Amino acid sequence: MEGKKSASLAAQEAAVRILGDKNAEYFRFTEKETPGKNAFRVYGKDGKVQIEACDGVSFLSGLNWYLRYICKKQITWETNLPLAPLEELSIDFEEVIMHSPYQYRYFLNYCTYSYTMAFWDWERWEKELDLMALGGVNLALSLTGQETVIRETLLQLGMEEKDVDEYLPGPVYYAWFFMGNLSAFGERLPKQWYEDRVTLAGKIHGRMGELGISPVLPGFYGMIPQALRNSFPTAKTVEQGKWCGFQRPDCLTHEDPLFDRMAQLYYENQKKKMGDITPYFAADPFHEGGKRENIDLPGYGAAVMEKMKAYRRDAVWVIQAWDQNPSLSLFERIDPKSVLILNLLSGRVQDSHKITGEFGALPWIYCPVHSYGGRNSMYGFLRTMAREPLEIRRQKGSLCGIGLAPESLETNPVFYDLFWDMTYREQTLEPAKWLEEYVYRRYGKATKEAVCAWKLLEDSVYNSFVPQPGGAESYLCARPGLHLTSVSTWGPKQVNYDMDYVKKAGRLLFSQMDALWESEGFRYDLVDVTRQCLANESRIVYARLQYCLGQGQKEEFLAAKQKFLELLRTQEEVLAGHEAFGLKRFLEAAAKCGQKYGMEKAFIRQAKTLLTVWGDERCGVLHDYSSREWSGLTGSLYYERWKIFLDILEKNLQGTKSPSGMGSLTRDWEGEEEESKMRLPEDSFWYRIEKEWAEAAETGETALPAQTEAFARAYREWIGTGKESL
Numbered sequence: 001m002e003g004k005k006s007a008s009l010a011a012q013e014a015a016v017r018i019l020g021d022k023n024a025e026y027f028r029f030t031e032k033e034t035p036g037k038n039a040f041r042v043y044g045k046d047g048k049v050q051i052e053a054c055d056g057v058s059f060l061s062g063l064n065w066y067l068r069y070i071c072k073k074q075i076t077w078e079t080n081l082p083l084a085p086l087e088e089l090s091i092d093f094e095e096v097i098m099h100s101p102y103q104y105r106y107f108l109n110y111c112t113y114s115y116t117m118a119f120w121d122w123e124r125w126e127k128e129l130d131l132m133a134l135g136g137v138n139l140a141l142s143l144t145g146q147e148t149v150i151r152e153t154l155l156q157l158g159m160e161e162k163d164v165d166e167y168l169p170g171p172v173y174y175a176w177f178f179m180g181n182l183s184a185f186g187e188r189l190p191k192q193w194y195e196d197r198v199t200l201a202g203k204i205h206g207r208m209g210e211l212g213i214s215p216v217l218p219g220f221y222g223m224i225p226q227a228l229r230n231s232f233p234t235a236k237t238v239e240q241g242k243w244c245g246f247q248r249p250d251c252l253t254h255e256d257p258l259f260d261r262m263a264q265l266y267y268e269n270q271k272k273k274m275g276d277i278t279p280y281f282a283a284d285p286f287h288e289g290g291k292r293e294n295i296d297l298p299g300y301g302a303a304v305m306e307k308m309k310a311y312r313r314d315a316v317w318v319i320q321a322w323d324q325n326p327s328l329s330l331f332e333r334i335d336p337k338s339v340l341i342l343n344l345l346s347g348r349v350q351d352s353h354k355i356t357g358e359f360g361a362l363p364w365i366y367c368p369v370h371s372y373g374g375r376n377s378m379y380g381f382l383r384t385m386a387r388e389p390l391e392i393r394r395q396k397g398s399l400c401g402i403g404l405a406p407e408s409l410e411t412n413p414v415f416y417d418l419f420w421d422m423t424y425r426e427q428t429l430e431p432a433k434w435l436e437e438y439v440y441r442r443y444g445k446a447t448k449e450a451v452c453a454w455k456l457l458e459d460s461v462y463n464s465f466v467p468q469p470g471g472a473e474s475y476l477c478a479r480p481g482l483h484l485t486s487v488s489t490w491g492p493k494q495v496n497y498d499m500d501y502v503k504k505a506g507r508l509l510f511s512q513m514d515a516l517w518e519s520e521g522f523r524y525d526l527v528d529v530t531r532q533c534l535a536n537e538s539r540i541v542y543a544r545l546q547y548c549l550g551q552g553q554k555e556e557f558l559a560a561k562q563k564f565l566e567l568l569r570t571q572e573e574v575l576a577g578h579e580a581f582g583l584k585r586f587l588e589a590a591a592k593c594g595q596k597y598g599m600e601k602a603f604i605r606q607a608k609t610l611l612t613v614w615g616d617e618r619c620g621v622l623h624d625y626s627s628r629e630w631s632g633l634t635g636s637l638y639y640e641r642w643k644i645f646l647d648i649l650e651k652n653l654q655g656t657k658s659p660s661g662m663g664s665l666t667r668d669w670e671g672e673e674e675e676s677k678m679r680l681p682e683d684s685f686w687y688r689i690e691k692e693w694a695e696a697a698e699t700g701e702t703a704l705p706a707q708t709e710a711f712a713r714a715y716r717e718w719i720g721t722g723k724e725s726l
Helices: 007-019 056-069 122-134 146-156 161-167 171-178 191-211 226-230 257-274 297-311 382-394 413-422 431-443 448-458 499-510 520-550 554-575 583-595 600-611 617-622 634-654 683-695 707-719
Strands: 027-031 039-045 048-053 096-099 104-107 139-141 214-218 250-252 280-282 316-321 339-343 364-366 399-406
Touching: 007 027, 007 048, 007 056, 007 122, 007 191, 039 056, 048 056, 056 096, 056 122, 056 191, 056 431, 122 191, 146 161, 146 171, 146 191, 146 214, 146 257, 161 226, 171 600, 191 214, 191 257, 226 250, 250 257, 257 297, 297 316, 339 399, 364 382, 382 399, 382 413, 382 431, 399 413, 413 431, 431 448, 431 520, 448 499, 448 520, 499 520, 499 707, 520 554, 520 634, 520 707, 554 634, 554 707, 583 600, 600 683, 617 683, 634 683
Parallel strands: 027 048, 104 139, 104 399, 139 214, 214 280, 280 316, 316 339, 339 364, 364 399
Antiparallel strands: 039 048, 039 096
16 A cells, blocks of 8 residues: 655645646745644745645645735636746745634535536546645535445345435435435436446545545435335334425434444445545534424434444534524534534624524534525625634634535635635735735736726625625526516525626726736636626616506517617627636536436436426426526526516507506505406426426537627626726
8 A cells, every 4th residue: 555645745746736847846845843733834945935834735825825925826716727837936035924723624515516516527626626725725525426325325224226226316416415405306327427436536535635635524314215114114213304395315313223223334335435534524414494303302413423433433523504403402412522513604694693603612613605506696795704703713712613615616706715815814804905916816917997896896796794695696597577586586685785886897897908808817707797787787677677567668668678688698698708607618517427327418407407497396496596697598598588578578568458566666456457467477387498498408509799799799788888987
């Protein structure tokens, strides 16, 4: 067996992947106990940049500090790696020593594995792991291949293979399977899939080990298929009810002997498939409404912990604080040091002790959710992230870490860039000053117009201070209706910032096209800000449609209708300006992943289903939860839905019938005669259209105008009104 790779060698190899061979030659990584664990020292000597640390994450955090603040370079999702040769590598800078104030720097969410990572290959994982280490992450959820552990366990308990494969969901639904929300939905998978996933997990965990990132693996907490009761008819179980229309797995109670037997098999299989690689185990029983009645919670919690400890004496139970979970009674008989709570409500208005995070003195991580469902509205809370974790830390409570639990990735890079910067910060940051440096790193220069644009964005879309699930949604993505307040069921019901700030920021960025166009980050941001301006405009035009329709203003309604459809067409063209805003990349990854198993079309269908109807008609509350403003989606399904709806309204307006509830934006026409109301499509009608779109296994590529033409049109027709003074 090969010896374990040293942290310094792992860091040097990562530098080659990130910087390229030539650039990496200028860096030296040396393992030293000083400055200590979770710390790094960076200085120049002997013509090299010297980085000292004692773990891989700290080495790469030191490298990232140098790239950020000496080279003025940013590395994020849209950055092409390795970097092009750096023009100049200075060693003439003041030595820096930084210590992380946090024992844990956590990353990822169950949902990330479905909304973003479902079809990732090793190449994409390799980049993400390097980004984690550069950002100081030393603890991350790991679900890849864990379905195989459950499969083997159920087979050993005597379940038929076909029943087990029926119980396990398709790849894009693993997040909710591991949280005990659903099972048995999505295409069944061949044996080779499970073998390949274990192989991929081995690569991921091997690299995590080299870099010093501890994986958090799913632990056993008694979730079982109802079909298992056929083999164990006397088993004591508690039905968990429904989650968004789906039947949950049952919960096997800890008093039943099968609980011990199944836990032992589970951890043995996990060790066999994944290795004995971590003491951290995630278990989230009763997530989002699971039934707790007739369960002795202290006894159940103690049993879950006992089984973890039987496998690893140093086991730590990692659990999400979300909705009504966790019940602190779960931990009454557990050593508090063996529990780690991820406070997913962090960063919201502090209206209860639960949100500020004191969980009976149990250790917890400041760990807000972000990017709900993959919806790509501009959204974040930079001011809060820049100060609040450190302020809470100074209160000497039980906070022991900082983290992010995004439901998806590859949106809002500024928010993640700040988080990665905060992992080794012992002092709060001033966002306005930090943004000036951010703009320089991102664009290669910091023009006063670009900096001013970002300060406007920081004071609007990135200063969210109300407890809402993500940014303001685009009505362009909505299933059409007369009374829209959000696109997704739990989406924000209002815009909590001045939309004109975003439009002003857009005009300022447009003014810098000649100066900054060569920057990949600028081109991404120009698409993103333009997209957000058009998304905000959709609310204004929609309100105009409502008013004209309610007032019976036929000509004015037709003009507003054409304006709304033109807005959709413009958005489609703008989104095509950067591949990160395209459906094609997501679907091509699905097709490539399924190719080996003859399931290209099946995986594409599953991906498109998740983005639209989410599952099937029983989960109607989830439709468009994962809506994305992506080219290929906006110009096809979203445009088609709105065209059908607006044509129906136009047809009815030409007649004598009025829309139900539409005469006013502030009241309903409850007294109107039923026969005078127009009949509008019901949800089942839209479901059929959406399902038909999802079932068409196509990538959604469309022919579009030149990129600069699309931008010019968007600016001329929707954004470019007025000049901005600095």
